[in-house]
Amino acid sequence: MLLKRIKKGRFILLSLFVAVALALTGCSGKTAQTNTGEKTIKIGFMGPLTGDAKTFGESTRNAFLLALEQAGMKAGEYKIEHVITDDRNDATEAVNVVDKLISQDKVQAIVGSVTSRTTIAVSEIANSKKVVLISPTATAEKVTVDNNQRKEFVFRACFLDPFQGEIAARFARENLNAQTAAILYDQGNDYSKGLAEAFRKSFEALGGQIVASEAYSKDDQDFSAVLTNIAQKNPDILYLPDYYGKVSLIGKQARNKGIKAVFLGGDGWDSPELDFAAMEGGYFTNHYSPDDPRSEVQKWIQDYKSKYGAVPDAFATLAYDATNLLLNAIKTANSNDPVKIKEALQATRDFPGVTGKITFNANGDPVKPAHIIQIKGGKQVYVTTINP
Amino acid sequence: MERLLEQIINGLQLGFVYALIALGYTMVYGIIKLINFAHGDVFMIGAFIGYFAYTFWGFSLWGAVLIAMILCAVLGVLIERIAYRPLRYAPRIAALISALGVSLFLEYFCSLKFVFGPNFRVVQPPVKQIHWNLGGIPITNIQIIIVAVVILLLLVLQYLVYRTKIGTAMRAVSFDHDAARLMGINVDFIIAFTFALGSALAAAGGVLYTLAYPQIHPFMGIMPGLKAFTAAVLGGIGIIPGAVLGSLIMGQVETLTAAYLTSQMRDAIAFLILIIVLLVRPSGILGRGGPEKV
Numbered sequence: 001m002l003l004k005r006i007k008k009g010r011f012i013l014l015s016l017f018v019a020v021a022l023a024l025t026g027c028s029g030k031t032a033q034t035n036t037g038e039k040t041i042k043i044g045f046m047g048p049l050t051g052d053a054k055t056f057g058e059s060t061r062n063a064f065l066l067a068l069e070q071a072g073m074k075a076g077e078y079k080i081e082h083v084i085t086d087d088r089n090d091a092t093e094a095v096n097v098v099d100k101l102i103s104q105d106k107v108q109a110i111v112g113s114v115t116s117r118t119t120i121a122v123s124e125i126a127n128s129k130k131v132v133l134i135s136p137t138a139t140a141e142k143v144t145v146d147n148n149q150r151k152e153f154v155f156r157a158c159f160l161d162p163f164q165g166e167i168a169a170r171f172a173r174e175n176l177n178a179q180t181a182a183i184l185y186d187q188g189n190d191y192s193k194g195l196a197e198a199f200r201k202s203f204e205a206l207g208g209q210i211v212a213s214e215a216y217s218k219d220d221q222d223f224s225a226v227l228t229n230i231a232q233k234n235p236d237i238l239y240l241p242d243y244y245g246k247v248s249l250i251g252k253q254a255r256n257k258g259i260k261a262v263f264l265g266g267d268g269w270d271s272p273e274l275d276f277a278a279m280e281g282g283y284f285t286n287h288y289s290p291d292d293p294r295s296e297v298q299k300w301i302q303d304y305k306s307k308y309g310a311v312p313d314a315f316a317t318l319a320y321d322a323t324n325l326l327l328n329a330i331k332t333a334n335s336n337d338p339v340k341i342k343e344a345l346q347a348t349r350d351f352p353g354v355t356g357k358i359t360f361n362a363n364g365d366p367v368k369p370a371h372i373i374q375i376k377g378g379k380q381v382y383v384t385t386i387n388p
Numbered sequence: 389m390e391r392l393l394e395q396i397i398n399g400l401q402l403g404f405v406y407a408l409i410a411l412g413y414t415m416v417y418g419i420i421k422l423i424n425f426a427h428g429d430v431f432m433i434g435a436f437i438g439y440f441a442y443t444f445w446g447f448s449l450w451g452a453v454l455i456a457m458i459l460c461a462v463l464g465v466l467i468e469r470i471a472y473r474p475l476r477y478a479p480r481i482a483a484l485i486s487a488l489g490v491s492l493f494l495e496y497f498c499s500l501k502f503v504f505g506p507n508f509r510v511v512q513p514p515v516k517q518i519h520w521n522l523g524g525i526p527i528t529n530i531q532i533i534i535v536a537v538v539i540l541l542l543l544v545l546q547y548l549v550y551r552t553k554i555g556t557a558m559r560a561v562s563f564d565h566d567a568a569r570l571m572g573i574n575v576d577f578i579i580a581f582t583f584a585l586g587s588a589l590a591a592a593g594g595v596l597y598t599l600a601y602p603q604i605h606p607f608m609g610i611m612p613g614l615k616a617f618t619a620a621v622l623g624g625i626g627i628i629p630g631a632v633l634g635s636l637i638m639g640q641v642e643t644l645t646a647a648y649l650t651s652q653m654r655d656a657i658a659f660l661i662l663i664i665v666l667l668v669r670p671s672g673i674l675g676r677g678g679p680e681k682v
Binding site: 052219222245252256 | 395
């Protein structure tokens with residue numbers, strides 16, 4: 001009886017699924033129609049529009065659409081058609097989505113995905129099917145290069161994890177004149193480890209001294225033991241490359257242990273939920289700052305605000321740059337052939353993006369400046385821009 | 389030398405925080421021989437209720453502790469009624485799995501947007517931290533509050549279980565359900581009472597925890613719950629002073645490992661000690677020797 005009921009339930013579920021799938025393909029069939037005679041290029045967008053990274057996906061999609069709209073849905077002589085897809089920040093789903101975009105919708109280029117987890121999975125496929133893929137925000141090294149093999153069709157608009165550590169070290173040495181630094185990082189998190197390692201190397205190479213390098217694990221809440229040791233060494237800088245939640249806890253306990261060091265961190269701090277009181281006076285490296293006085297930045301903020309009613313975050317900004325980089329390459333190549341677009345993208349020099357002047361290196365990673373932001377008076381305040 | 393003393397005090401704070409959770413864990417196990425995996429999650433809910441009480445509802449710290457204890461006691465009774473009582477005479481593994489289910493349910497239900505939401509919240513505790521310096525060793529008022537509450541709870545529990553009528557009934561139920569029922573003890577009531585008490589303890593622990601570590605989220609109960617469970621086993625599960633002793637040892641081992649050996653190995657060494665103690669004394673440090681009654 002029970003088995004029967006389960007079977008019946010499954011059948012209903014299955015038929016529902018089939019119906020939804022049919023409806024969906026019906027939809028995309030419609031958007032796939034093109035007016036013959038006109039030159040068109042089709043661009044796919046993928047990002048997590050639902051699931052645990054939903055706000056990241058929404059920001060990037062908003063910026064993608066705004067960039068297309070501002071270009072008048074045209075790149076050079078080519079009319080732009082677009083397809084928006086949702087990968088739910090799930091690597092398996094992302095692979096399905098990219099397969100559909102390439103084989104069914106027949107896109108020539110893709111903007112996406114947002115996190116490294118999904119982007120690493122789809123970059124292989126896009127590369128082997130010869131479709132240009134530019135990720136706005138995936139920071140892991142493996143996105144564009146695997147086993148020393150460059151994925152020729154894959155690019156990104158954000159800088160990599162190690163670069164942030166290097167910039168932080170330079171800022172500490174050159175701008176803050178720091179002699180000594182301590183590092184506290186999450187040993188189970190590649191992001192945190194990558195930043196910590198890069199910071200250590202650069203800080204020492206620039207003549208600074210690392211007096212302590214301590215690790216913790218994801219679930220730790222009590223850092224008193226290592227902080228007591230660090231307080232003893234009295235460093236000028238305490239480097240905390242982790243996300244806002246953990247950093248807030250550490251910052252508070254560090255001050256309680258009498259540590260007077262200046263806190264320094266990475267883009268993981270960029271959240272309204274950071275404990276601003278605990279992190280007062282600290283600096284972090286970021287992709288962009290809304291307080292940056294450059295005209296590109298202020299115009300972008302105005303445009304985004306008038307369309308979506310909010311100040312764009314770093315995700316939106318990087319997606320805007322990624323989309324514009326792609327459109328610019330299509331225009332320069334004046335072609336909808338992915339091979340030509342790829343070559344034009346690779347040849348990009350000093351593109352005036354919102355996040356800074358962008359040039360691609362041999363790996364398809366951008367060479368561009370990072371911005372330093374300070375936590376001051378309970379707010380984020382733009383400090384300076386450091387060129388690579 | 390001063391630094392060693394400071395590290396020992398760091399370890400004491402951590403140990404007493406574990407003890408806040410371990411007390412409830414071990415008491416519930418002692419009475420009904422059920423490892424209540426949801427204990428860490430009741431602790432989390434207690435922390436959230438406390439946070440709401442002193443941040444939005446205008447209660448003082450102790451008012452918040454009281455509210456959290458009452459609401460979590462009700463929650464504990466509900467959990468027992470829904471998830472454990474129907475399984476009372478099922479194999480013990482069934483109740484254990486049900487406990488795991490309750491634990492996951494509470495974590496993910498609380499992560500829903502309309503409940504607590506999945507995000508971290510930074511807590512502004514109602515008690516300002518005050519630092520004292522006793523001969524170069526920093527001590528805070530929060531450490532003193534936590535130590536005082538643990539000692540108070542320990543004494544109250546010992547009194548309740550060994551000196552009162554209901555405590556006698558609890559021990560009788562622990563010894564033999566059926567015989568206790570024949571003696572006219574309302575077994576269902578006693579077990580529900582045990583859960584209410586255990587959950588209230590977890591709630592008090594949760595609120596005080598936010599004083600020391602001012603950040604809450606729906607998964608905050610997992611690791612402290614696991615560590616407290618380990619501490620309870622180390623001290624001898626089911627034995628109330630054992631929970632405090634085990635917690636203090638865990639706190640010291642973790643802190644001293646991180647301070648003097650390597651911060652990367654603190655959990656590994658803490659659990660290694662547990663394994664060694666259990667190999668030598670399977671029933672824990674304060675556990676009674678001899679095989680368990682079947």
